[in-house]
Amino acid sequence: MKKISGIIAFLAFGTLWISAQSAPATAAQSAPFSLKVSTTAEQFRLGAAINLQISLTNTSGRKIYVQRANGGLAEAEFDVFAKDDSGVSAPESSYYRVLKGRPPRDSSEPKFIVRYSFQVVAAQPGESLQSSIDLSKIFDFDRQGKYNVWVVRNDSASKSRVKSNVITVVISQ
Numbered sequence: 001m002k003k004i005s006g007i008i009a010f011l012a013f014g015t016l017w018i019s020a021q022s023a024p025a026t027a028a029q030s031a032p033f034s035l036k037v038s039t040t041a042e043q044f045r046l047g048a049a050i051n052l053q054i055s056l057t058n059t060s061g062r063k064i065y066v067q068r069a070n071g072g073l074a075e076a077e078f079d080v081f082a083k084d085d086s087g088v089s090a091p092e093s094s095y096y097r098v099l100k101g102r103p104p105r106d107s108s109e110p111k112f113i114v115r116y117s118f119q120v121v122a123a124q125p126g127e128s129l130q131s132s133i134d135l136s137k138i139f140d141f142d143r144q145g146k147y148n149v150w151v152v153r154n155d156s157a158s159k160s161r162v163k164s165n166v167i168t169v170v171i172s173q
Contacts, residue, residue, distance in 0.1 A: 031155040032060035033123070035078075035164035043170040046144055050135035050169060054078065054151055058123040064157075065120050066129060073116045074131035075099060075138055078151040082139050082169070085146050090139040135169070144171045 036055045044050050054074060058064050069076040076099060082090040097104065123129055135141075135149065150166045 031158045031160050031162045032062075032064045033057060033066070033153075033155065033162065034059050035151060035153060035162055037149065037151055037164045037167055039167065039169060042168060043172055046141065046171055046173055048136065050141075052080075052133045052135050052149065052151075054131040054133065054164070055128045056123070056131070056153070057128040058125055061125050063125070064123050066123055067118045068121050068129070068131075070117045070119055072132075073099075074133045076116050076118075077131065078133070078153050080133060080135070080138050080149075080151050082135065082141075082147045082149045084148075090141055090147055093138055093140050096138045141171050144173055146170050 034057050036057070038053045038055075040051060040053075056066065067077070075096060079100075080096075084090065091105075092100075092102070094104065121129065133151075141147070147169045148166050149169050151164045152161050154160075155162055
């Protein structure tokens with residue numbers, strides 16, 4: 001009977017240990033970085049370039065490695081969102097749809113391929129890496145209004161999606 005109890009205890013402990021080793025990330029396993037977005041102004045004219053600045057800050061106590069797109073294609077690193085006051089997403093540009101692997105809206109959309117490569121960059125604890133994205137290249141802002149804008153980036157270490165702060169951009173005539 002002791003032998004059977006020992007085997008059951010061993011199997012139970014082994015199962016718990018394996019589960020703990022392969023468990024998905026929890027809230028306690030937070031991402032090692034934070035994201036912050038900003039623009040130089042809050043109001044932009046319809047059709048003007050809207051330069052979104054993104055700061056990725058290492059919030060861990062160790063060096064982290066971040067995959068960065070070569071050629072200044074920060075839009076390949078982040079998912080970018082812009083929603084109006086009603087919660088309706090701004091229409092994505094053909095370029096951004098292709099970049100993210102989404103199908104064209106219709107057959108009249110130009111067909112092209114976006115090619116890019118990545119490099120790995122180290123960030124020390126507390127260090128921030130800067131990127132910028134022209135929102136007018138990502139979205140077809142075809143009407144004036146207020147848009148809430150933010151970015152999201154996947155973190156493979158914590159198996160989570162990290163969301164930036166939300167800013168408001170006003171598009172006017």
